[in-house]
Amino acid sequence: MSAPTRAPGRPAAPAGSPGANRPEGFATAGRRLLGLLRPERPLLVAVLVLAVVSVLLSVLGPRYLGKATDLVVAGGVGGGGVDFGAVGTVLLVALGVYLGSWLFGVAQARLINGAVQRTASRLRRDAEEKLAKLPVSHFDRQSRGEVLSRVTNDIDNVGQSLQQTFSQVITSVLTILGVLAVMFFISPLLAVFALVSIPISALVTILIGKRAQPQFAAQWKSTGELNGHVEEMYTGHATIKAFGRGREAAEIFRQRNEALTKASFRAQFLSGVIQPSMMFLSNLNYLLVAVVGALRVSAGALTIGDVQAFVQYSRQFSQPLTQVASMANLVQSGLASAERVFALLDAPEQDPSPDLAPKTGRPRGRVEFEHVAFRYDPDKPLIEDLSLVAEPGATVAIVGPTGAGKSTLVNLLMRFYEITGGRITLDGEDTSAMSRERLRAATGMVLQDTWLFGGTIAENIAYGKQNATREEVVAAAKAAHVDHFARSLPDGYDTVIDDEGTGVSAGEKQLITIARAFLADPAILILDEATSSVDTRTEALIQRAMATLRTGRTAFVIAHRLSTIRDADVILVMERGAIVEQGTHDELVAKGGAYARLHRAQFTGPAEVD
Structure with a gap:
């Protein structure tokens, strides 16, 4: 079966529109993003423990190096000689400390990687489930x-x-706290000087980050618009070439690509300024600590080993601040994408469709439209007070000019859109009281725009019925005249085609979708220009097959070619959303009204314009 195409008259929003909901702020998106990690809480606790141990060991490293320096200095100044055994022992301990820090850091990265990937997998699953719940x-x-x-x-x-920021942020924060504690232990005075850089760094990061945030939002919006254009140009490549619109398409691409380039440049440049700014502040802090530390050594308040360790701690203290600041671009880019994903997840879903009175057994197929009204735009009525009855086994043909509401009528029957007035019944039961699944399970649909998925011909036909046997697939293929051309292909029914139907003609694609409807064995058939892409001979074969298939089934046939509906039980002529005539082919031709004008336009001359 095929998915419905955009209905006529439905307004299209600009590309990139998030739907009914406005994108959330970065702070709200950030909180929701962290909320997605809630199922990984036990693992995150383990990550935190590993991070604490790793940071603790890395913080102890400079202390041991400082002790080794003091042993060397004491041995040289005291004249007793350097105790290289003691120095070696201290250095081995320092090596073990750093190695342990590395091992715990690797374990932490391994766990956080799994947690993040599972979270992304759940987000993709939620998005997929959301797409299935969104209205057409x-x-x-x-x-x-x-x-x-x-x-x-x-x-x-x-x-x-x-992936790139979560683990680093945890490690950086713990490193800052741990290093700061040791710095105060060594020299509270030097620690105070080191703290001067924190408020300045925070202020710089906030000021630059605020300017970068809207640029990241623009970057990902432009990415979506460019992807939309590329996808349209790819699927419509032949049409673009046929109408000589290649340059125009290329110009649109150039404009959107340029917009994306500019937005990306602004976002990356502004966020990229943060890291060199932090490096500059870090160097000033390093210089200040070195000068004050030298003065403290000359005053005898600190040893050279203490100052050496403090200088290293100063670097350790500044480095995570710089790293956190440099990750601003990744964080803001991720939050901009999270806004767009959450806007999709928050889009209004179609109303739940519970089965208020579930029935078993095959429907008879009596369909009645009772004073049905519908409009896409509240201010622009399309269908007003439409009534018709299709008895079980009847073939109802619907004709009329483009935009008359023919396909809309079918979309309302399938509940792709909800009516705004009146009601539609199936075997006397209001379809609004039926679940959409039960209603659509009773209906087979073949549209003018064919839809195939990447797979074999047999798999595409079997899409019409769960657990279909090979014999049933072949029987449906024979009924729809697919069997002959399928067997002529190198792999027969196992020939793989892609979602564009590459390898088969437009008419053959349509025959495959018709075979899919045969296999579904529905009570109601909807054929929307189902034979428009086949040649005259194939059309005749399909018409004979359809005559057999329609036995005992209600069929709605939308057609422009009147030759395909001459034998319909009743023909409805629609204009501007209303049925203006109905009857058999002979009755309507004899009447000399709208249908007769359509008939003359197709078989005797050009269309008449009122």
């Missing part, structure tokens, strides 16, 4: 490439940002 109108307002960009690029970016 949501996809009418956004390009396919924009939606794909949120589910792929944005979620990947969120995962990468968490």
Whole structure:
């Protein structure tokens, strides 16, 4: 079966629109993003413990190096000679401390990697489940490439940002606290001088970060728009070439690519300024500590080993501040993507459709529209007070000019859109009281725009029925005249085709979708220009097969070619969302009204314009 195309008259929102909900602020997105890690809490506790041990060991390292320095200095100044055994022992302890810190750090990285990847996997699963719950109108307002960009690029970016920043932030914060504690233990005065850089660093990071945030949001919005354009240009490549619009498409690409380049440059430049700013402040802090430390040594308040250790701690203290600041671009980029993903997850879903009165058994197929009204835009009525009855086994043909509401009528029957007035019944039961699943399970649908997925021909046909046997697939293929051309292919029914149907013609793709509807064995058939892509001979074969298939089933046939519906039990002529005529082919031709004008336009001359 095929998915419904954008319905006529439905307004499209600009690419990149998040739907009904406005994107959230970075702070809210950040909190929600951290909330996604809640299932990993036991693992995160283990990560925190490993991080504490790793940082503790790394903080102890400079103390042992300072002791080794004091042993060397004491041995040289005292004249007793350097005790290299003691120095070696201290250095071996320092080596063991640093090695242990590295091992615990590796274990921490391994655990956090698994936690983040599982979180990204859950986010992709949530997005996939959300797409299944969104109404058709949501996809009418956004390009396919924009939606794909949120589910792929944005979620990947969120995962990468968490992966690269989460562990580093934990380690950096713990390092700052641990180093600061040891610095105060060695020399409270020098520690106070070292602390001067913190408020300055925080102020610089906040000021630059605020300017970079909107640029990251613009970057990922531009990415979605560019992906949407590329996807459209790829799927419509032949049409673009045929109409000589290659330069125009290339110019649109150039403009969107340039917009993305500018937004990316601004975002990366502004966030990139943070790291050199932090390095500058770190160097000033290093200079200040060195000068004050030298003065304290000359005054006899500190040993050279203490100052050496303190200088190392000063570097250790400044480094995580610089690292956290330099990660601002990753954090902001990830939060910008998280906003877009959460906007998708928060988009209004179609109303729940519980089965208020579930019934068993095969439906008879009596369909009735009772004073149905519908409009896409509240201020622009499309269908007003439409009534019709399709008896079980009847073939109802629907004709009319483009935009008359023919496909909309079918979309309402399938509940792709909800009516705004009246009701539609199936065997006397209001379809609004039926679950969408039960309603659609009773319906087979073949649209003008074919839809195939990447797989074999047999798998595409079997899509119409769960657990279909090979014999059932072949029987449906024979009924839809797929069997002959399928067997002529190198791998027969096991020939693999992609989602664009590469390797088979447009008519053959349509035959495969018709075979899919045969296999579904529905009570109601909907054929929306189902034979428009096949040649005259194949059309005749399909018409004979359809006559057999329609036996005992209700069929709605939307057609522009009137030759395909001459034998319909009733023909409805629609104009501007209303049924203006109905009857058999002969009755309507004899009547000399709208249908007769359509008939003359196709078989005797050009269309008449009222």
